[in-house]
Amino acid sequence: MKTLLNLRALVLALGMAAVSVHAQDAFKIGLILPMTGQQATTGKQIEAAARLFMAQNGDKVAGRKVELIIKDDGGIPDAAKRIAQELVVNDKVGVLGGFGLTPLALATAPIATQSKTPMVVMAAATSIITEASPYIVRTSFTLAQCSVAMGDWAPKNGIKRVVTLVSDYGPGIDAERFFKERFLLNSGQVIESLRVPLRNPDFAPFLQKVRDLKPDALFVFVPSGAGAAVMKQFLERGMDKAGIKLIGTGDLTDDDQLNDMGEGTLGVVTSHHYSAMHPSVVNKKFVEAFKKANKGMRPNFMAVGGYDGMRVIYEALKNTKGGQGGGDALLAAMKGQIFESPRGQIFIDAQTRDIVQNIYLRRVEKKDGELYNVEFDVIKEVKDPGKTK
Ligand code: PHB
Numbered sequence: 147m148k149t150l151l152n153l154r155a156l157v158l159a160l161g162m163a164a165v166s167v168h169a170q171d172a173f174k175i176g177l178i179l180p181m182t183g184q185q186a187t188t189g190k191q192i193e194a195a196a197r198l199f200m201a202q203n204g205d206k207v208a209g210r211k212v213e214l215i216i217k218d219d220g221g222i223p224d225a226a227k228r229i230a231q232e233l234v235v236n237d238k239v240g241v242l243g244g245f246g247l248t249p250l251a252l253a254t255a256p257i258a259t260q261s262k263t264p265m266v267v268m269a270a271a272t273s274i275i276t277e278a279s280p281y282i283v284r285t286s287f288t289l290a291q292c293s294v295a296m297g298d299w300a301p302k303n304g305i306k307r308v309v310t311l312v313s314d315y316g317p318g319i320d321a322e323r324f325f326k327e328r329f330l331l332n333s334g335q336v337i338e339s340l341r342v343p344l345r346n347p348d349f350a351p352f353l354q355k356v357r358d359l360k361p362d363a364l365f366v367f368v369p370s371g372a373g374a375a376v377m378k379q380f381l382e383r384g385m386d387k388a389g390i391k392l393i394g395t396g397d398l399t400d401d402d403q404l405n406d407m408g409e410g411t412l413g414v415v416t417s418h419h420y421s422a423m424h425p426s427v428v429n430k431k432f433v434e435a436f437k438k439a440n441k442g443m444r445p446n447f448m449a450v451g452g453y454d455g456m457r458v459i460y461e462a463l464k465n466t467k468g469g470q471g472g473g474d475a476l477l478a479a480m481k482g483q484i485f486e487s488p489r490g491q492i493f494i495d496a497q498t499r500d501i502v503q504n505i506y507l508r509r510v511e512k513k514d515g516e517l518y519n520v521e522f523d524v525i526k527e528v529k530d531p532g533k534t535k
Contacts, residue, residue: 172213173240173469175459176233177268177452178226178254180246181218184345187371187402188246188269189218192452194440196243199456201439207460210468215239221246223253230257240469241266241459241476246448247369248272248316255279262473264462264480268455269370269448272316273532276500281473283480283499285458285492286451287419289321289367290532292395295417295505295525296365297328300393303415305363307335308393309356311349311376312367314341320532321367321395337361347372349379357385366394370448373398374407381410396421396519399510401446404517411510411517419503420447420489423518432488444516445488454487458494461485493527500530 177196179189193216205212215237219226226245233239234257242258243266245251251270255278258265267275267284276282300308310325312318318341326336338359340352347368353376356364364385368376380392392398396418399411422433422444432453436445445453462479463469469476481496493502505528508519 172211173207173463174213174215174237175241175243175456176230176237176239177214177216177244178219178229178233178242178250179216179244180221180250181216183221185221185246185369185371188448189244191402191443191446191448192244192246192268194436194443195445195449195452196456198436198439199453199460202435203460207463208468210463212460212463219246219250221250223249226250227253227257230254234261234263239263240473243455243459244268244452245270248275251275251282252278255282258282264473264477266455266458266480268451270317273320273530274316274534276498277534280499281477283458283477283494284501285455285494287447287501287503288530288532289317289395290324291503291505291528291530292417292419293321293325293367294328294531295507295528296393296395297325297334298332299415299417299507299523300329300363300365301332301334305334305391305393307337307361308363308365309338309340309359309361310336310365311340311342311352311356313344313347313369313372315344317369318367324531325365342368344369347375349376353379353383353385356390357383357388360388361390363391363393366392366398368397370397370400370402370446373400374403377407377411381408386410391415396447396508399508399519401444401519402448404510404519405444407517409512409517412512414510415507416519417505417507418447418519419505420450421506421508421519421521422446423513423520424489424506425521426486426488426490428486429488450488454492457485457487458483491527495529498530498533500533502527502529504528
């Protein structure tokens, strides 16, 4: 009898020890990012923003320590999936985040579903992504959101004949489709739709074709990091001087690269959800702190996706007392969040788990000796127009 009681006490004590060890376990956030390869700037921007968020908000939420693990997928979908599996199984991360390209997010989605791990998409922007797993929440944007805005603006501003040029994969196809649909509805005409490969694109032959077609404007989507190459070729061919306007989504005049693109960019109009020049107190503080913590860098829309993604995770951790209830409870606490981001007010639609946000029309101007996308119009609270259900 006595030994039995002792045994019970021992089991109880062990159990309690296990609980208290568990309570002190760090909550791990696994960010999978392209830190090398063609999309490395996306990884660098998101990492810098995530670290800034933690420096500003501490590494403890609801009494639980938070640990950030950052892994490089090199922009390769199979690598992203394998890393996600390792992070979930070996490191026991509570949340996956990052995803610099659509194929990386799509490859990882089944891991999130199988392991019931919330997956915060901070960069990739094809509409379909949120439908690939019920555990996906997005804090970036969609190309459909931005492209519709340009399809409305261009025809009202004397642009009637357009050639579209997009990267030939998910977000490019969305940009082409949603721009075109809206532009045609507004009596515009798309005289040619060109698609360039995502990997190592050579824009020269495509731009030559555009020059020969002489449209009023060229509408461009290329992913963050590729804009400078398009701009260089466009200007070298003298296409601006030939009267062809350049328009597109803001990925083209990316704040990360814009200063290096030179004054040939002045006047280029794009539609997007974030500009480093967004005139709000929250943004001014964000840009200042980001620049201070990362010498020589200026935050772009990828940084904001990462910064807000961390906030969504932190809020969910707060509301679940440090992640109690596991992945499903965290996911529920991410849905419906609403707060002021450096880009303006944002909302995570509880139904679609996608972001609802303002889309701005912006023009490249010189301010304080730097090139910026200066906002001149806004379409408020835009939902993703690209949802299939
Ligand atoms: C994407 O692959 O979804 C993507 C990447 C970079 C962008 C936009 C979309 O700038």
